Amino acid sequence: MTARPTLERTLELAAFVPFRLNRLAAGTSQYLAIVYQERFGLDIPQWRVMATVGSQQDCTAQYIAASTRMHKTRVSRAIAELEARQLIERASSAQDRRERQVRLSKSGRRMYTELVPLALARESSLLECLSPEQLAGFLTGLETLERFLQLED
Amino acid sequence: MTARPTLERTLELAAFVPFRLNRLAAGTSQYLAIVYQERFGLDIPQWRVMATVGSQQDCTAQYIAASTRMHKTRVSRAIAELEARQLIERASSAQDRRERQVRLSKSGRRMYTELVPLALARESSLLECLSPEQLAGFLTGLETLERFLQLED
DNA sequence: CCGATAAGGTTGCGAGCGCAACCATTTGTG
DNA sequence: CACAAATGGTTGCGCTCGCAACCTTATCGG
Numbered sequence: 634m635t636a637r638p639t640l641e642r643t644l645e646l647a648a649f650v651p652f653r654l655n656r657l658a659a660g661t662s663q664y665l666a667i668v669y670q671e672r673f674g675l676d677i678p679q680w681r682v683m684a685t686v687g688s689q690q691d692c693t694a695q696y697i698a699a700s701t702r703m704h705k706t707r708v709s710r711a712i713a714e715l716e717a718r719q720l721i722e723r724a725s726s727a728q729d730r731r732e733r734q735v736r737l738s739k740s741g742r743r744m745y746t747e748l749v750p751l752a753l754a755r756e757s758s759l760l761e762c763l764s765p766e767q768l769a770g771f772l773t774g775l776e777t778l779e780r781f782l783q784l785e786d
Numbered sequence: 787m788t789a790r791p792t793l794e795r796t797l798e799l800a801a802f803v804p805f806r807l808n809r810l811a812a813g814t815s816q817y818l819a820i821v822y823q824e825r826f827g828l829d830i831p832q833w834r835v836m837a838t839v840g841s842q843q844d845c846t847a848q849y850i851a852a853s854t855r856m857h858k859t860r861v862s863r864a865i866a867e868l869e870a871r872q873l874i875e876r877a878s879s880a881q882d883r884r885e886r887q888v889r890l891s892k893s894g895r896r897m898y899t900e901l902v903p904l905a906l907a908r909e910s911s912l913l914e915c916l917s918p919e920q921l922a923g924f925l926t927g928l929e930t931l932e933r934f935l936q937l938e939d
Numbered sequence: 940c941c942g943a944t945a946a947g948g949t950t951g952c953g954a955g956c957g958c959a960a961c962c963a964t965t966t967g968t969g
Numbered sequence: 970c971a972c973a974a975a976t977g978g979t980t981g982c983g984c985t986c987g988c989a990a991c992c993t994t995a996t997c998g999g
Contacts, residue, residue: 642902644841650909658808676985681805687797693947694948695948706988731994752797759934759935767927770920782814857957859956859957859958859979882976884976884978
């Protein structure tokens with residue numbers, strides 16, 4: 634356990650948890666990039682939109698923004714690019730003509746069904762470096778931090 | 787424990803660890819920003835340079851880039867801004883006139899001694915949401931992941 | 940029923956970042 | 970000793986992102 638008094642006069646960045654979490658997140662993204670980027674030519678916003686639309690068809694840009702925690706302009710641009718690549722389709726909603734329903738196209742769904750197992754396998758291959766007890770402990774801490782920072786949906 | 791078969795055909799982003807780690811890192815940065823940003827007017831690169839130079843005086847830009855894992859251009863610009871604010875000073879090295887030794891100025895050191903306790907306290911206040919056992923388990927998993935992804939110095 | 944306000948979504952713009960190219964200096968090699 | 974290659978660091982450029990402003994459509998209040 635790395636207990637540490639609060640009154641220290643120096644700060645080692647390599648031991649500072651916020652820094653380590655940023656570094657870990659970047660490393661993890663890098664580790665995952667090989668599946669969505671090199672193989673499918675998606676960047677992170679596009680990948681997140683694909684993942685969201687794939688599991689929750691007929692959703693709005695707003696819903697995507699909320700559940701991915703991305704800014705709505707970032708979502709808007711990712712959607713526009715995916716539509717240009719004909720991976721998703723948009724239809725104006727009948728009830729509310731401001732919003733547009735987003736769904737996967739045929740080729741989008743094909744990519745999705747190919748992409749998801751690879752992404753999940755990559756996640757597993759990452760987490761396999763942890764023993765079952767380590768994984769459980771890590772996820773418990775992660776959940777508590779998420780609740781504390783109100784990061785859940 | 788969130789065991790999950792690898793052959794699932796759908797992916798819930800909210801349960802996908804790489805996504806959750808990115809979200810946590812962003813949330814943590816946000817949580818920390820109040821000390822270095824609002825109070826001292828530093829952005830993240832500047833804050834990291836300050837932290838590094840403060841604990842390791844007379845280091846080079848290269849050393850800062852390596853230990854913060856930032857791109858050397860990002861470091862170069864952060865240093866230039868901190869120098870313009872007279873928080874750090876640079877002196878050309880005698881042995882190798884390409885490199886420049888970076889150190890905190892008087893006012894830089896004053897800011898550092900004010901900043902470090904606040905940052906550490908903020909880190910503690912974040913981690914206090916975890917029980918001691920949760921913290922230990924979380925840090926253990928974090929370390930293992932760091933080793934696996936080769937994120938250490 | 941009309942005007943004000945809000946909500947879904949897009950776009951112009953400026954800031955920050957990484958890549959590649961560059962300058963200055965040092966090190967290695969014939 | 971000279972020249973090629975490597976290293977520390979900076980800068981031009983294009984890309985991405987978030988903010989603010991905007992357009993369109995819905996909703997609310999009188």
